[in-house]
Amino acid sequence: MTTEGIAELDHDRASRRGYPEAVYCAGKTPAQLAAIAAEVRDRGTPTLFTRVEPGQVEAVLAELPQAGYHEDARLIAWPPEPPAPTGGLVAVLAAGTSDLPVAREAALTATHLGRACELVVDVGVAGLHRVLNRLDLLRRARVVVVVAGMDGALPSVVAGLVSAPVVAVPTSVGYGASFGGLAALLAMLNACAPGVAVVNIDNGYGAGHLAAQISAP
Incomplete structure (x- = not known):
């Protein structure tokens, strides 16, 4: 065929x-x-x-x-092995373990497009100390990808802590009123902190690609 x-x-x-x-x-x-x-x-x-x-x-x-x-x-x-990394660091945050498939898609995409990438899991707003404990990493990154479902609040929090641009990824994770990620999407589009770009629901590939472009040498 x-x-x-x-x-x-x-x-x-x-x-x-x-x-x-x-x-x-x-x-x-x-x-x-x-x-x-x-x-x-x-x-x-x-x-x-x-x-x-x-x-x-x-x-x-x-x-x-x-x-x-x-x-x-x-x-x-x-091929299975990514190219040698160039450019700036991409940090990918998954608010919860349930967001991990989309976060992994974003991280692998950025990696295979030639960027160094670090993935951090389970740092949602229900325990803000977990984000604060990662500030050294976040402030070293050229761009931060933030993957979150539920209320979608994490990207705005992160954008208020770092100078790098934030790529927000709403996921379809959540209970009934999350409407399959629509609640998180609308929250991210209405983020108070400036410097937040939003991709479509569950679009880890699009987020990883944009992050790779932002952090290009």
């Missing part, structure tokens, strides 16, 4: 924009992903496969057996 009639991969994106294309796997069949992975292999194009479902993993790895599969982040990276 070829990619004709399925996808037109942008193999020149890295030379044009500085960063390679990613493949969003949701909604694609295993056969379609196998064809895409085969073309990626044949062309040697660095590629991230995002939002990989369990039933799709084998199709991609059959064509790219050496690729790195990160189950928690639902991401496959080809």
Whole structure:
């Protein structure tokens, strides 16, 4: 199976924009992903496969057996080893453990786009001392990605403590009135602290990509 009639991969994106294309796997069949992975292999194009479902993993790895599969982040990276880091540090904060899949997606994206990245987990606003204990790291970072569901308050708190820009990622984590992340999204869009950019709900890839661009050398 070829990619004709399925996808037109942008193999020149890295030379044009500085960063390679990613493949969003949701909604694609295993056969379609196998064809895409085969073309990626044949062309040697660095590629991230995002939002990989369990039933799709084998199709991609059959064509790219050496690729790195990160189950928690639902991401496959080809090649498996990221490039040597350049530019500034990216700090990624997950408000809670339930936010970790999206935070890991953001961290892995930034790492595979060539940035040094540190991931900090479970520093939500229910225990502000946990954020304050990480101030040394946060103030060393060129950009801070903050991933949070529930009330979505953490990005505004962090932005009030650091000089670096903050990329806020609302997640769909929360009880009924969180409306699948809409409450966190609206809270982040209304952040009081300046310097907060907001991506879409659960969009760890978009946050990691933006952070890599902000922290570029």
